Amino acid sequence: MLLKLLYDFAISEKLLEDAAFIKKPVRWVIQLDAIGQLIGEGPIETHGNDEKKALELFIPKTTRATGGGQVADFLVDDIGALFNLNTNPQTDLNQRAANNLHGKHQDYWRQISEAWIATDHYGLSALMAFHDQLQGAVPPFLKLDSEGTPKWVIRKATGETVKLGSDLLTFAVDGHILINDEDAIKPYWRGVHAAEMETSEKEAQRGICLITGQVGVPIARTHTPMVTGLPKPARGTGAGLVGFDKNAFCSYGLKKSFNAPVSIDASIAYLAAIQHLSKQEDHWLAIGPAWLCFWTLGAKAASGFFANLLKRPDSKTVREFMVSPWKGFEQPPNQLGRFIAVTLSAAGPRIIVKDWLQISIGDAEKNLKKWFQDLDVAPYGSRDDIQDERSPLSIDQLASTTIQRKSDGKFDRDKLSPDLTSALYRAAIKKESPPLTLLKPLLDRFKSNIAKNGLSALRDQGRFALLKLTVNRQLRSEGKSEMQSHVFETNDPAYNCGRLLAIFDSLQHSAHGESFKGSTIAERYFGSASTAPNTAFSLLWKLHQHHLKKLRQQREKGQRAAAKIKGSITEIASLFSPEFPGGSPQFPRYFTLVEQGRFALGFYQQMAARKAAIDEHKRKKDAGELKPEDEELELSEREQ
Numbered sequence: 001m002l003l004k005l006l007y008d009f010a011i012s013e014k015l016l017e018d019a020a021f022i023k024k025p026v027r028w029v030i031q032l033d034a035i036g037q038l039i040g041e042g043p044i045e046t047h048g049n050d051e052k053k054a055l056e057l058f059i060p061k062t063t064r065a066t067g068g069g070q071v072a073d074f075l076v077d078d079i080g081a082l083f084n085l086n087t088n089p090q091t092d093l094n095q096r097a098a099n100n101l102h103g104k105h106q107d108y109w110r111q112i113s114e115a116w117i118a119t120d121h122y123g124l125s126a127l128m129a130f131h132d133q134l135q136g137a138v139p140p141f142l143k144l145d146s147e148g149t150p151k152w153v154i155r156k157a158t159g160e161t162v163k164l165g166s167d168l169l170t171f172a173v174d175g176h177i178l179i180n181d182e183d184a185i186k187p188y189w190r191g192v193h194a195a196e197m198e199t200s201e202k203e204a205q206r207g208i209c210l211i212t213g214q215v216g217v218p219i220a221r222t223h224t225p226m227v228t229g230l231p232k233p234a235r236g237t238g239a240g241l242v243g244f245d246k247n248a249f250c251s252y253g254l255k256k257s258f259n260a261p262v263s264i265d266a267s268i269a270y271l272a273a274i275q276h277l278s279k280q281e282d283h284w285l286a287i288g289p290a291w292l293c294f295w296t297l298g299a300k301a302a303s304g305f306f307a308n309l310l311k312r313p314d315s316k317t318v319r320e321f322m323v324s325p326w327k328g329f330e331q332p333p334n335q336l337g338r339f340i341a342v343t344l345s346a347a348g349p350r351i352i353v354k355d356w357l358q359i360s361i362g363d364a365e366k367n368l369k370k371w372f373q374d375l376d377v378a379p380y381g382s383r384d385d386i387q388d389e390r391s392p393l394s395i396d397q398l399a400s401t402t403i404q405r406k407s408d409g410k411f412d413r414d415k416l417s418p419d420l421t422s423a424l425y426r427a428a429i430k431k432e433s434p435p436l437t438l439l440k441p442l443l444d445r446f447k448s449n450i451a452k453n454g455l456s457a458l459r460d461q462g463r464f465a466l467l468k469l470t471v472n473r474q475l476r477s478e479g480k481s482e483m484q485s486h487v488f489e490t491n492d493p494a495y496n497c498g499r500l501l502a503i504f505d506s507l508q509h510s511a512h513g514e515s516f517k518g519s520t521i522a523e524r525y526f527g528s529a530s531t532a533p534n535t536a537f538s539l540l541w542k543l544h545q546h547h548l549k550k551l552r553q554q555r556e557k558g559q560r561a562a563a564k565i566k567g568s569i570t571e572i573a574s575l576f577s578p579e580f581p582g583g584s585p586q587f588p589r590y591f592t593l594v595e596q597g598r599f600a601l602g603f604y605q606q607m608a609a610r611k612a613a614i615d616e617h618k619r620k621k622d623a624g625e626l627k628p629e630d631e632e633l634e635l636s637e638r639e640q
Helices: 002-012 079-083 095-119 122-134 185-203 264-277 301-311 315-323 361-375 395-400 418-429 436-459 461-477 493-515 521-531 533-552 555-573 593-623 628-636
Strands: 021-026 028-032 055-060 142-145 151-155 161-163 169-173 284-287 290-297 338-347 350-360
Touching: 002 264, 002 350, 028 122, 055 185, 079 095, 095 122, 095 185, 122 169, 185 264, 264 290, 284 301, 284 395, 290 301, 290 418, 301 315, 301 361, 301 395, 315 361, 338 361, 338 418, 350 361, 350 418, 361 418, 361 461, 395 418, 395 461, 418 461, 436 461, 436 521, 436 593, 461 593, 493 521, 493 533, 493 555, 493 593, 521 533, 521 593, 533 555
Parallel strands: 028 169
Antiparallel strands: 021 055, 142 151, 151 161, 284 290, 290 338, 338 350
16 A cells, blocks of 8 residues: 555654654745844855755644645745735735735744744744734835736845845754754754644544554544655645545545544654655655655665666666666675556646556666667667756656647746656656557657758657557557667668658758758658558659759769669668559558558668768768768768
8 A cells, every 4th residue: 555655664764753843945045143133134045065956954744734725834935924925026015815824824933933932943033023023014124016917026145136036944043054053953843843733633533544454443524744845746834644624535424534544653754754755766756746755665775776777878877777777786686576657747735646566676777778679769860969867768758748848949848747757757667658649749749840940850869769568568468569779671661761761861862962851751751651551652652753864963972872872762662562554652541540550760860870871981981981882871971
């Protein structure tokens, strides 16, 4: 059961040793002196190991339900809680939202006032003095910029003003950050947290915990604290995993979380596990609106190893993995250890489990090897001029080939389907076949790209790797011959038609050379040739004869090139019988979706082979290594 696995992870990682605090990035530290006066021009901006990220601090964590919007965190929160300001100024607050904001603001300063009374800490006294001096006004370091879209700007300690995001703020007095105080502030909060827990347990209904199996334990009415810091579509204030907000989700007259009875301690533990995993690069991979969460049992180091293969599978890493999977490890991990993976998404305050699986580390290793074998496809040229720096075989890059690039050349990953991400994850880890419906967006996007961008559309290597994997796993399930990584000989009509279209396109390039400025054969005919080949190739057959004639007119070099290309065309055309002796070959009337995938692979691999030959010719030419048989490629140097 997933909740039990998350609970066990929290216990094994000792995530509940100091349950009163949680690690979160805090962007701004407001500096005060001992009497509550601001120090400097504005707050200090913090930075973590990554300059773009804020410093992570252990901040107080309440067990109170925050979903109502009127509960603030102790000493650390946003400008809404601190100063009663609308954090989203481009949207006017309705009466309910305004009441919630005011309630949260009151709750923030109530907690500080109670802490001051209990501890008599000079820093809390300074905070109360600062609050009294403001008298509800906007602090001097904040300003609402109404130009264009309304937004808050904050003046930093350096005097520079920047746009304020959904950042957390806290206070320092005389240079000491209050939430780091181990003498008074932290012990006080641990007492508050313990009292909250005791109250919750006293008021809770007793029952059997679904996770631990314990009997007579206090059952959580709602599972808190919510997981925060998740990207969209999760709500910024946090999201939970278990909830029952509709009668249709309830059974036997039970209300809310009593439909899935979990003890208060166990609910805190499994949510702490998700919170922790979401912050670890070795356990979490965000792909648009979906998140891949994974960990291992019995082989802790293996999790980071698998994460690297899924996130950054460059050619060197993949080669080493295929030959010696655990190179660099003192000893290979326990092959019987468990690899656990969960695909998550969100809808507002709810985390959605799209899929989850368990598999042995040994099986995960074997399946990942097969995954990379099925993805192996020859690249079209080098990757030096590709705008996206990610590996073409990473999970997110593969998924992104189904969507359109933005104007900056990068993929709009927010439009990715979480179901697609889940399917690819299972294909990698469990060796399942991706749905054949995946072929349609892959092919549609390529048809659009090649019509718009020409042969540069072939540089999306991930698209053709995913095509090959999807097609091959379908062929394998049917016991048929599979596609290879490079151009290969086969009787498959669709694959050979794709190759033939590529040869016709190359012939056009060679025949026209630099003078040709119009649409190429591939740009104009790929869509029709891949769906209705007989109609398209009846036109292309006549057109290629014209191009051969034009090429032969380019002296001896052109004649040799024409003869070589003619031989390639004849070889492929011989696989298609003519309607009558001496006639042009007859091609299939239509191709199914899977056949269109094989057509695209044939076209891509033939073009990749052509590109490799041209690049090698240029290298030889620059090095003075050309041989007479290489000369006909001089006619193709326009092809980039």
